[in-house]
Every structure is written in structure tokens, then in C-alpha cells.
Amino acid sequence: MATEAAVLDAAAQILEDEGEAAFNTNRIAERAGVSIGSLYQYFPNKQAILLALSRREVIAMRAQMAAEIQGAADPVRAVIHHQIHAFAGRPALRRAVVRAAMAEESAHALGAETDRTRSLLPPIPGLGGLEAYALSRAIIGAIRAAVLEGHPALYTQAFEDALMTLVDGARAAAAARSAAA
């Protein structure tokens, strides 16, 4: 267990400091201060390390997010704020995790995670299921793009506001439709 954590820590650091090219099992074991043999005692293969790393980060994020949502004036804004600042200071790790998720079927897992986050929020009345889906992916997608492109406004209030504009637009449309009905 100490080993398991050490491996994941090492994996994260390598992704962050040394790049994906250095992300190999031997290097991970070395940086974790563990023999490769031990590494393979805890993880069946390399892919599993990446997966576990993803999962660990996601869980940590979720815990933190739940806390932030509590008592926020607008929980949606709270979530957006949180998503923007997630992985702050470890952009390479974020990219790697996202890339890893894209690599395989786990794109579904990533989507499921987004849905799980969505379920923490109160539903927007009048907003259809597909619209809600589109909205959530749009927000996440915009943040992701800004991260990957290294957009200078990423961490500003203005960017957060721009995203809230999208949310508010959807809210207004939904409200209008509700009223019409």
C-alpha cells in the first residue's frame, strides 16, 4: 500500500516532470524507490498504473469539489471554478491523464465522471436531457481546450464569466420554454 501510493506518486511526477516519453515501468519503479518486481506485484501492467492514477486524481477532485459546492451561491459556478483550477500547477499531468483517457474506451469513463459531477448539481428546470448533456460537455470542453492551448485567460475571472454566460443562456432558453408550456 505504501508501495502502491509510491508508485502512483512517482508516475504522476514523471508525467509532470519528465514527460510521457519517460513514462515507462522501469523509470516509475526507480523513481518510486521500488523494484520493478514490486511494482508488478501491485499493478498487473503499465496501463493499470495510468488508470489507477486517473482514478485517484478523479476521486480527490470529486471530494474537493463536493466541499466547494456546499454553501456556494451558485453551485454551477462553483463547479466551473473548480474544474478550471483542477490540476493547477500540474498541467502536464492533466494533459497526460486526459490523453490517457482518450486513448481507449475509458473515454466513456471520463464521460461518466462528468455525469457524476453533474448529478451533484440541481437540475435546470426545462432543460432537456440532451441539452443538459451538451451543456456539460461544452463547459468541460471549453476548459479542456483552454488548458491544452495554454490560453492566457484560463485562470481569470473573465473566463469563468464567459462560461457562465453559456450556462445562463441555456437557463434562459429553458426558462422561456418552460414559461411557454
Next chain:
Amino acid sequence: MATEAAVLDAAAQILEDEGEAAFNTNRIAERAGVSIGSLYQYFPNKQAILLALSRREVIAMRAQMAAEIQGAADPVRAVIHHQIHAFAGRPALRRAVVRAAMAEESAHALGAETDRTRSLLPPIPGLGGLEAYALSRAIIGAIRAAVLEGHPALYTQAFEDALMTLVDGARAAAAARSAAA
């Protein structure tokens, strides 16, 4: 030239049919019906093949999109429609191209491409620069997510409408602001 195209075709097919794991220069040359030596006469290294492939697809997309925008009632909707159906039938290739773009600095290239597409559209009056940026990435991001997650509604009119709702929301917000000023 014939060789170059053959290599790119083979590369695309391999990405699509055999997966990224099979994407190695020997296999590419083989499938292209070309010697490995010839392959390297046209591409300095493996990465360059992926890059060239990306570029080729992007250029093809742009050409097609420009045509579709012409005479569309709502050019924004035309673009969205086009983006949704781009790479239709070759999701693995799309994923690979996107992943390749994410791999390096070319994330910027990908963003630049989106901006280039955006410049084909009439600006939305009253919409700030950062908001326009966020909107474009949001739309692209939502489509991307649906592609990666294999969302069943991806190719439906309803999904297109859901995305248009976001656009219309932004338009309304911008219009309101313009009127207030």
C-alpha cells in the same frame, strides 16, 4: 507523390482498422505497398507521417466546410453540422488525429485551426473576444466528447439543436448587452 499519398492512406487505414498499436513504420510501408526505404524518402520520421496526415485531413475538412457554409441559412449551424459529421465513419482516425494534436505543442495548432474556422463566420455583435473563444471551444468540445464517448444522439438533429441552443443563448446575451449599451 503517389508514394506520399499511399503512405498517408495506409496510415489512415491502419489507425482506423488496426489501432494505434499497429501504427508503426514497417506496417505502414507494408500496407502502402511501398518499401520502408521509400517511406523514409518522403517522411523524415514516424511523427511526420502523423502530422502530415493531420494536416491533410484538416485541409480537406476546411475545403468541404467552406463549400457548405456558402448559401447556408445559418452559417453557424452549417459549421456545427459539418463538425459533427466530419470524419464520419472513421472515428478511430478522428480520435488518433485529435490525440496526435494533443500530444505536443500542436495543441496550439489545433486551436489555431478552430480560430481559422471561426473567422469564416460572421461575428456575433456584442459578443466579447473571450466569450467568442469560449463559445467556439465549447461547441467543439461538446462534439468531441460525444464522439469520444460514442454518444448515441451524436448524429441526430436533436444534438445539433442542443448545440444551437448554446449558440442562441450566447447570441441573446450579447444582444441584450448591446441593447443596454
Next chain:
Amino acid sequence: MATEAAVLDAAAQILEDEGEAAFNTNRIAERAGVSIGSLYQYFPNKQAILLALSRREVIAMRAQMAAEIQGAADPVRAVIHHQIHAFAGRPALRRAVVRAAMAEESAHALGAETDRTRSLLPPIPGLGGLEAYALSRAIIGAIRAAVLEGHPALYTQAFEDALMTLVDGARAAAAARSAAA
């Protein structure tokens, strides 16, 4: 360790038996009865094998030479004798080692080695530094040439004597100069 030695032995044998063309890492590993992976666990690259081989032979030579100098009537003659018979029976290896040394900056290393040998000998009174340098390189060079050209007299007493003539000539000149001063 056993592996390391096996690799070096194999390398030496290949150089000797199969020629430089066969001196490739796969062949070396094969002949060493070791997997290519193991080979690379001990040597970072091909060049390093050649270097290590050089070093090993040089060290062995030095040890043997030191022993031979002990109690020799004329230590210079002892060194010359030794240099002539070094690598006896493995001319191809000798040539390869020399060639390897010539390949790179290690020509300096080779020179340094000669100087180290020189320092084992009593200085010749009256012989200037540059003259001593020239004499040492002359002797080594003559032996080297005879080896490379495969001169039939190489291993004869006569050749040794011919080289001693050069040494004696230098000694006489130095003595004459000393006397004059």
C-alpha cells in the same frame, strides 16, 4: 559481472575471428550467450563495449608489463619486448583496439597510456622532454606499423635490436650533450 565479462570476451573473439563487420550488438550478445537486453543492462551502447574492451586489455597489459620490467637488465628493452609481443596471437583484436582508439578523442587516451608506460622507466639523462616524447612515439609507431603491415621480422630478436638501436642513438646523443654542458 559474469555477463559483463562474457560480453567483453565475445566482443574480443568476434573482432578476432569474424572481423569488424560482424561486430554488432546482436552478434555480440549471441556469442556471449546473453540476451541483447542483458547486454544493454551493462553497456549503454555499442561504443561503450569497445571502450571497455580497450580498457580491459590495456590494464591487463600494464599489469603484465610492470612484472616484466622488474629485474630486467634494461627496462627499456623489456618494455619494447613487451610491446612487440602484446596481443600476440590476436592481431585483429589489436588492430581493432587501435583503430577504435583512433576513432575519437581517445587518441589522447592512447597517448596518455604511452606516457604512463614511459613513467615506469628511468628517465634518460640529458634527453629533453620533446625528444623523450618523440622517442616513445617513434618506438610505439614502429611496432604498430610492423603489426599492421604484418612485417615478417616483427617477432624476431633482430627487430627488437633495431629498435634498441634507436634508443641507444638517443641515449648517446643525450650523453654527448650532457658531457658538453
Next chain:
Amino acid sequence: MATEAAVLDAAAQILEDEGEAAFNTNRIAERAGVSIGSLYQYFPNKQAILLALSRREVIAMRAQMAAEIQGAADPVRAVIHHQIHAFAGRPALRRAVVRAAMAEESAHALGAETDRTRSLLPPIPGLGGLEAYALSRAIIGAIRAAVLEGHPALYTQAFEDALMTLVDGARAAAAARSAAA
């Protein structure tokens, strides 16, 4: 013929400027401004280029040396002077040529060349054949070593003198022996 010379010139330049690693037929043809096809019309294989280059340089050297010997007070000193300054300004080429010569049986060719040079000089009375052989190789070897080691005194008068000391020592020994007989 223009092609042949162009190829040899290019080969020499590459050896000098770009190093042995860049010494491949494609690069040679390119730098010669000639197609590889043409290159292979004049040279049966890569090795032949190196050989022809060696030969050309050697012939040029010999011609120049013959001229320098004419009317020299001491022809031996003239030869030594010439050997020291041969290839001046193109040390990498010299090394490459020497290395090439060492590579194969052409070590004999190199030796034969030295003998040819020796035949230009008046014989030293009383000096045996093997002694003469040793002396010639010693001188050449000392120069070669100084070149390869990059000895700072290489091009000085002092170095020339040091080599002459060896010659004079041999002369004196030979004279003494002649007198005794």
C-alpha cells in the same frame, strides 16, 4: 572525369567538415552536385571512393615531396619536414585517410608508400635493412602520433629537431659499425 574529381573533392570535404559519420554515398553525391547514379558510374562502391581519395592525396604528396627534396641540404630532414606538414589544415582528412588505410589489407599499401618515399632518399651506409625499416616507421609513427594526439609542438622546429636526433643517432651507430668493419 569532372564527376570523378567532384566526387573525390566532396568526399574530402565531408571527411574534413562533417566527420566520418556523414561519409555516406548519398551525402557525397549530394555535396558533389552529382546524382548517386552518376557516382556509381565512376566508383564501383563506397570503399573505392576512399581508396581513390587516398591514392590521390598520396600522389599529390609524393609529387610535392620530390620537389622539396631537390636541392635540400639534408634530404632526410626535407622529407621529415614535409611529412609533418602534410595535410596541414586538414587533420580530419588525414586521420580518415590513415584510418581507412588501417582498415584493411591496405595497411600494406601504406607501408609500401613509405618504402617508396624511402627509395627517394640516399641510403645510410652501414644501416641494415631492418634498421632502415624500423627507422622509417619510427619517424612516420612519431609524426602520426603527434597528429592524432594533437601535440602542441607538432609544427615546431623543435619537433623536427627531435626527430632528426633519432635519425642522427641511427646514422652514428651505422657509421660506428662501418668503421669497425
Next chain:
DNA sequence: AATGAATGAGCCTTCATTCAT
């Protein structure tokens, strides 16, 4: 549980050489 030496499939790439035009 831990170790780490060993394995070897397989990848990227180079480059001498050929040959149809």
C-alpha cells in the same frame, strides 16, 4: 513480499546499391 537480472519481440531508422527512364 521484494528483488532485479534476464528476456526478446519488435520498433525506428540508415544507407549502399540498383535500375528503369
Next chain:
DNA sequence: AATGAATGAAGGCTCATTCAT
């Protein structure tokens, strides 16, 4: 004679994984 696209054998090296200790 010249061209240069094409060839493909071959080589250096990596790295996920195993297994005896």
C-alpha cells in the same frame, strides 16, 4: 552518361514483463 526513386537487409536500442532467488 545521368538521374533519382526505390529497395530492403541490417543494426542499434527500448521496454514491458517474467521468474528464480
